[in-house]
Amino acid sequence: MSNPMKNRYDFVLIFDVKDGNPNGDPDAGNLPRIDPETGHGLITDVCLKRKVRDYVMLAKNLSLEFDIWVKSKSLTLNEQIQRAYAEDDAVKKAVEAWKAWQKDKKKNPKPARHYEDVARDWMCRNFYDIRTFGAVMSTSDKAEKDGVDGMSKIKKTAGQVRGPVQITFSRSVDPIVALEHSITVCAARKADKPVESQIGIQGRKNTVPYGLYVAHGFVSAHLAAQTGFGEDDLNLLWDALCNMFENDRSAARGLMSTQQLVIFKHNSALGNAPAHSLFKRVILTRKDDSKPARDFSDYKLEINKSNLPAGISIIERL
Amino acid sequence: MKGFCLEVKGSYACFTRPEMKVERVSYDVITPSAARAVYDAILWKPAIFWRVTRIEVLAPIRWISVRRNEVGAVASTKKRHIFVEDNRQQRAGLFLRDVKYRLFAEFEFIPPEKRGKVYNPVPDYLHDMEELEIVRQDEKPAKYAAMFERRASKGQCFNQPYLGCREFSAQFRLVDPQVEPASPISETRDLGWMLYDMDYSDPSNIKPQFFRAKLSYGVLNLGNVEVRS
Numbered sequence: 001m002s003n004p005m006k007n008r009y010d011f012v013l014i015f016d017v018k019d020g021n022p023n024g025d026p027d028a029g030n031l032p033r034i035d036p037e038t039g040h041g042l043i044t045d046v047c048l049k050r051k052v053r054d055y056v057m058l059a060k061n062l063s064l065e066f067d068i069w070v071k072s073k074s075l076t077l078n079e080q081i082q083r084a085y086a087e088d089d090a091v092k093k094a095v096e097a098w099k100a101w102q103k104d105k106k107k108n109p110k111p112a113r114h115y116e117d118v119a120r121d122w123m124c125r126n127f128y129d130i131r132t133f134g135a136v137m138s139t140s141d142k143a144e145k146d147g148v149d150g151m152s153k154i155k156k157t158a159g160q161v162r163g164p165v166q167i168t169f170s171r172s173v174d175p176i177v178a179l180e181h182s183i184t185v186c187a188a189r190k191a192d193k194p195v196e197s198q199i200g201i202q203g204r205k206n207t208v209p210y211g212l213y214v215a216h217g218f219v220s221a222h223l224a225a226q227t228g229f230g231e232d233d234l235n236l237l238w239d240a241l242c243n244m245f246e247n248d249r250s251a252a253r254g255l256m257s258t259q260q261l262v263i264f265k266h267n268s269a270l271g272n273a274p275a276h277s278l279f280k281r282v283i284l285t286r287k288d289d290s291k292p293a294r295d296f297s298d299y300k301l302e303i304n305k306s307n308l309p310a311g312i313s314i315i316e317r318l
Numbered sequence: 319m320k321g322f323c324l325e326v327k328g329s330y331a332c333f334t335r336p337e338m339k340v341e342r343v344s345y346d347v348i349t350p351s352a353a354r355a356v357y358d359a360i361l362w363k364p365a366i367f368w369r370v371t372r373i374e375v376l377a378p379i380r381w382i383s384v385r386r387n388e389v390g391a392v393a394s395t396k397k398r399h400i401f402v403e404d405n406r407q408q409r410a411g412l413f414l415r416d417v418k419y420r421l422f423a424e425f426e427f428i429p430p431e432k433r434g435k436v437y438n439p440v441p442d443y444l445h446d447m448e449e450l451e452i453v454r455q456d457e458k459p460a461k462y463a464a465m466f467e468r469r470a471s472k473g474q475c476f477n478q479p480y481l482g483c484r485e486f487s488a489q490f491r492l493v494d495p496q497v498e499p500a501s502p503i504s505e506t507r508d509l510g511w512m513l514y515d516m517d518y519s520d521p522s523n524i525k526p527q528f529f530r531a532k533l534s535y536g537v538l539n540l541g542n543v544e545v546r547s
Contacts, residue, residue: 006443010478026408027385035382044386045485050402070389071399091395119395130393137393166477166484169330218487220477225441269444274473276327276489 003231005164008271009219012262012282013048013170013241016212016296020254023047024206031206032178039175041211045167048215051244053129056236058247060128066236069127069135094118120159124227131227132237134163164224165237170215173284174293181205207254210294216279221269238263238317259296262303263315272311281305281314321371321424322466323495326356328488330382331414331481336513336526342411344482346379346507347533350540351515352482353421356490359479361466364433365457366425373538374502377418385410417481420493420500425466427459446474467492502536509533514545 023043024030033042053068060066094115100108124131137159183205188198219234238261245256264278281304286293293299305314326348333345333352350370357368391405449468455461469475470492479488493500509531517525529543 004441004443025385026387027383027410033384037380037382042384044384046386046388067399069393069399070402072402123393123395127393135393162477162484164477166480166487168485168487171329216487218478220475221444222440222476225444226438268446268474270446270449270469270474270476272472272474274489274491275478275487277473 005219005221005224005229005231005234006269008221008266008269009234010264010266010271010275010278011217011219011241012279013215013217013258014212014260014262014282014284014301015170015215015245015256015258016210017208017253018210018255018295019207020256021206021208021252022211022213022256024252029204029206031180032176032208032211034176034178035171041172041176041208041213043170043213043215045169045215048167048170048244049129049133051248052132052237052240055240055244055247056128059236059239059243065126066128067126068129069123070129091115091119091122116159120161121228124161128233128236130161130163131229132163132165132233134161134223134227136160161227162223163227164220164222164229166218166220168216170213172211172213173299174212174286176208176211179207179209181207205252210292210298212259212284212293212296212299214282214284216275218275242318257296258318260301261317263317265313265315267311267313273309277309278312320463321422322357322463322470323493324356324360324421324423324470325376325418325491325493325500326421326479326481326488327418327490328481328486329416330486331417331488332411332486333414333482341409342413344381344412344414345512346414346509347375347531347538348373348417348419348421348481349513349515350529351513353419353423354515356421356479356481356488357423357425357466359477360469360475360490361462362476363462364436365428365430366459366462367428368423368425370421370423371540372420372422373540374420374422374500375418375505375533375536375538376420376500376502377416378503379505380415381412382415383410383412413486414481420495420502422495425459425462427462430457505533505536507533509538514543517547 021032022041023033025033034040035042050072053070054072056066057068057071062068094111094113097111098115101110120137123137181204183203185201185203186199188195190198241261242258245258248256262282266272283302283304285300287298287300303314303316331344331348332342333349334342335345353370353373354368385408388407388409389400389402389405390407391400393400449465452461452464470490479490480486481488511528512531514527514529517527525547527545527547529545531538
């Protein structure tokens with residue numbers, strides 16, 4: 001890892017949607033997610049993580065050390081994978097050393113590191129999403145028959161990698177309304193049926209006319225050290241959060257944009273202030289309550305920079 | 319050893335019941351193990367073992383159901399990648415919302431000769447300069463108490479604590495219940511058998527432990543509960 005991360009970061013991501021469905025709710029026929037008690041819109045953490053992954057896939061083209069483990073087929077970049085997937089020599093050596101020790105514990109020394117740890121490091125080094133968000137891993141074979149490869153005595157364990165980046169559910173600043181639009185099918189899809197019977201069917205589309213959403217996130221320097229998430233990875237994360245909607249256009253999404261990313265940088269790894277006290281400094285207010293908001297310009301964004309706690313600096317990225 | 323009290327708040331929480339793990343359903347209140355993890359996220363060393371003594375529920379127990387697309391596969395060096403579309407699992411979750419707790423805990427001090435090995439030492443460049451002074455003191459429980467107090471009162475943490483799942487982050491505050499009294503909700507209920515914690519004494523066989531949880535006027539007293547594996 002070049003340039004290890006030495007600071008704790010807490011961030012506020014402000015993004016909006018215009019005439020689109022930012023995150024459908026499978027429980028409600030793909031209507032935009034709504035908190036039933038307050039009417040505020042919700043966007044899940046996994047929805048944003050998917051977009052970060054997709055952005056990094058496009059930006060880094062799955063190059064060495066920036067591959068993505070949890071891929072989406074909608075981005076068919078498979079042919080462009082330039083990396084060799086042969087297992088790392090270090091992992092092979094570690095397994096060999098472990099087997100040798102298992103076979104004859106008197107003659108062969110116990111390896112300093114378990115082969116699973118070596119394999120886990122290899123995964124973290126190669127996959128951006130694993131070293132950023134973590135993953136549940138199983139890094140050994142299923143138990144095979146005795147003596148086939150000496151692996152049967154090795155207990156199958158599933159390790160977990162906790163990534164340094166935590167993202168919360170996003171919530172809209174104001175309650176949202178979900179509009180339902182009927183659309184008409186005008187292209188026949190099946191060649192073996194008469195065209196007349198196939199067109200004119202009504203479809204449905206759900207949109208939010210306008211919604212401004214806020215997500216909170218955290219980056220822990222200690223967990224970054226454990227997965228090898230460095231400063232370059234961090235800058236790529238900031239880029240991804242700012243640009244992830246630019247490469248995620250679709251009929252369903254409407255116009256989504258990151259409006260502001262406010263990063264609180266602590267000058268220490270443990271941090272210099274409680275995260276929630278920093279998040280309170282980002283204030284979004286409606287300029288005119290008499291009419292519904294339809295654009296980011298209908299909101300006023302204030303970042304309270306007075307009496308910042310010592311050791312905190314604010315970075316505004318967009 | 320004097321105990322600590324953390325006031326913990328969050329918009330959502332999910333303390334998953336072990337019998338309902340696929341479509342997650344949360345327990346009604348935070349489990350002792352999740353409360354311990356909040357303390358661990360602020361300070362943990364091989365020298366200490368956090369024991370949660372009392373949980374006060376300050377906000378009414380409310381629910382929200384959220385269905386998400388999840389992936390039903392684990393990572394392994396044997397595979398090349400996971401395609402989400404091939405491993406799609408839509409799972410609902412019944413989560414708690416707008417939770418607020420007071421978590422009382424004290425730590426057990428483990429003498430140097432009985433401590434476990436450190437597998438993941440914190441690299442030198444991450445050491446907190448102001449903390450080093452405390453670190454250099456003698457091996458006494460007071461040293462760790464001072465470290466925890468310092469971190470918790472400044473809002474410092476090893477990683478942001480969370481309420482059951484990492485997406486449900488928690489905001490925490492060190493409070494002195496004498497100075498800032500708070501009144502728990504007035505609910506009295508038998509919550510049935512609830513997860514107490516995992517028993518990590520044998521790393522190759524980690525066992526869950528359960529206890530009979532009784533909420534009395536919003537308080538879960540863990541002082542002398544009977545724990546069964």
